[in-house]
Amino acid sequence: MYSFEYPYIFLLLIPFFLCFKYCKAKEASFYFPHLFLIQKSVLKTTAFIEILKYLVVIFAITALASPIKIKDIQYIKNDGIDIVLALDTSESMSARGFNKFDLKQNRFDVVKQLVSDFMEKRVNDNIALVVFGNSSMIASTLSFDKEAQKEILSYLDIGVIGPKTALFDSLATSAKILKNSKAKSKVIILLSDGEDTASKIPLEVVLKLLKKYNIKVYTIGINSENRYVLDKIAKDSNAKYFNANTKEDLMEVYNQINELEKSKIEKNKIVLKEYLYFYPLFIATIILILLIYLKNKE
Structure with a gap:
């Protein structure tokens, strides 16, 4: 199938044709910049030369419209979900001894x-990063670029936005990221080791947001005394609460979450096309050279 990337460029033909007909120059006409050789022509143009002028313009504008041959259209779909990883960066996360090795x-x-x-295991998933302390902050919006996200993650540290724990606010921020997602499955994986001490948004409001946008929240508590709230958030969003007391526990939690159900996400539409603009451009150039030759021969 043949088409043009910029078909509206053909509208330029209208002023060109009108100018050819009504814009009569008192001196030699300049049809193209820098081609001063045309100035030498002072005689009346022949019908053949008139046709060549029209052809140069037509083929040049055709090249600008970028003719293409569409070879194939592919829709890339991946089994995956949209995930927001909400991470606690409060002061309590500086506690040591979590890794016995x-x-x-x-x-x-x-x-x-x-x-x-x-993140490396979730190759086909859109993933975002949210961190929370005194408030919540989006560290990375939804993206398939895991390498960039891992680099962002490496720069994050404890206390980056304060020592407190705005746990509920982080859920509201995560819901904001996911509310416009077209994925059938939208998931927040919330990790925290303490109670909420800084949120401005009540839990009841957050739970309504999660229900409104059909978002599941898998909660992970690290040696947490906040199990009741984390469990409530998970259950109210049709997800699950996990507790991790060691690095091994947390590793197993992420392995379990990695078995989440999948959904279809359409990433991109790829159009395989062949550009053909150089053909009309070449023809326009040859005709232009012929036109200059004939004009100077007169």
Whole structure:
């Protein structure tokens, strides 16, 4: 199938044809910039030369309209879901001893390592990053670019937005990211090790948002005394609460979540096309050279 990328360019033919007919120059006409050789022609143009002028313009504008041959159209669909990873960066995440093989490693460093591994496994998923402390912040919007997200994750640290825990606000921020998602499955994976101490949005409002946009929230508590609230959030959103007391526990949690149901996401429509603009451009150039030759021969 043949088509043009910029068909509206053909509208330029209208002023060109009108000018050819009504714009009579008192001196030699300049049809193309820098082609000063045309100035030498002072004689009346022949019918053949008039036709050549029209052809140059027609083929040049055809080249500008970018003719293409559409070879194939492919719709890339992937089994996946839209996921927001909401991570606690409050001061309590600096506690050590979570990794029994490296007692100096704090909780957040373990989380970053496991989240990075989790993202690598979700090749076909759109993933976003949200962090929360005194407030919540979008670290990365939904993206398939896992390498870029892993780099962003590596720069995040404890206390990046304060020492407190705005857990409910982080859910509201995550819901804002997912509300316009076209995926059939929308998931938030919330990880925290403490109670909410800084949110401005009540839990009841957050739960309504999750229900309105049909978002599941898988909650993970690290040595958490906030189990009741985390469990309520998970159950009210038709998801599940997990508790992790060690790095191994957390690794197993992410492995379980990795078995989430899949949904179809249409990533892109790829049009395989062949560009043909150089053919009319070549013809226009040859005709132009012929036109200059004939004009100077007169």
